[in-house]
Amino acid sequence: MPSEIIVVSGLPRSGTSLMMQMLDRGGVPVVTDVIREADVDNPRGYYEFERVKKIKDDAAWIPEARGKAVKMVSQLLYDLPSSENYLVIFMERDLDEVLLSQEKMLERLNRSSAPRDQIKPAFVRHLNQLRVWLAAQRHIALLDVRYNDLVAHPEQQAARVSAFLGGRADVQAMAAAVDPALYRNRKPSGEQSV
Amino acid sequence: MVKVKIEPGLYDRARRAAAAAGYSSLDEFIADCIEKGIQRQKIEEQEGPVSDQLRGLGYIE
Numbered sequence: 001m002p003s004e005i006i007v008v009s010g011l012p013r014s015g016t017s018l019m020m021q022m023l024d025r026g027g028v029p030v031v032t033d034v035i036r037e038a039d040v041d042n043p044r045g046y047y048e049f050e051r052v053k054k055i056k057d058d059a060a061w062i063p064e065a066r067g068k069a070v071k072m073v074s075q076l077l078y079d080l081p082s083s084e085n086y087l088v089i090f091m092e093r094d095l096d097e098v099l100l101s102q103e104k105m106l107e108r109l110n111r112s113s114a115p116r117d118q119i120k121p122a123f124v125r126h127l128n129q130l131r132v133w134l135a136a137q138r139h140i141a142l143l144d145v146r147y148n149d150l151v152a153h154p155e156q157q158a159a160r161v162s163a164f165l166g167g168r169a170d171v172q173a174m175a176a177a178v179d180p181a182l183y184r185n186r187k188p189s190g191e192q193s194v
Numbered sequence: 195m196v197k198v199k200i201e202p203g204l205y206d207r208a209r210r211a212a213a214a215a216g217y218s219s220l221d222e223f224i225a226d227c228i229e230k231g232i233q234r235q236k237i238e239e240q241e242g243p244v245s246d247q248l249r250g251l252g253y254i255e
Contacts, residue, residue: 012248012251054255075248078233082226083217083226106251109250111251112250113247114247125240
């Protein structure tokens with residue numbers, strides 16, 4: 001069994017659950033506890049593992065994730081123990097679409113969202129700093145996958161992911177998991193964003 | 195290299211934690227913990243709004 005831990009990461013609402021679903025369909029074992037159930041925001045499930053959120057204080061589960069895929073929000077990547085090797089699939093999506101989707105989710109949860117003009121630069125800074133840090137980590141290999149490319153060209157992107165994982169995932173099965181109907185929070189056409 | 199003193203009880207707990215997490219040595223584990231602590235402090239100082247948003251969405255605690 002491969003010893004690397006596959007980490008699917010990115011900002012919330014950037015397509016991390018979709019990538020986990022693709023890996024699952026493609027035959028890659030996934031680490032999930034199904035505590036957070038599917039809902040209107042993620043109709044096919046979140047593919048989360050609750051202990052990931054506590055990784056700052058408890059990383060004892062990490063060795064058991066070797067050869068498997070686990071989902072982890074971008075900010076928690078800093079807490080990955082350097083005693084392991086990781087293949088990080090980082091989902092990228094237009095930041096305005098990410099924030100729009102987050103705002104809708106927060107509204108459904110009856111929680112407040114920071115004003116867009118404040119939170120957007122904070123996320124840009126977060127991503128820039130994370131990129132610098134990731135580039136310096138010898139125990140982390142990185143593959144960026146753009147959400148829009150994934151929806152537009154599922155087979156092409158699935159092939160990239162499978163190659164990154166050493167060919168261990170079924171490309172056709174992964175591509176079949178992509179449903180363009182679930183690409184809902186689009187920014188108006190013609191609008192540009194960082 | 196410099197030496198740092200810690201209580202024997204903490205040393206034993208750290209040794210067990212390092213072994214459970216798969217570190218090759220206690221030194222490696224402690225160095226990683228210190229790096230993470232510094233990084234966490236930096237994140238908390240600089241990424242307050244991001245942390246609040248991620249917490250609200252249920253992705254961190």
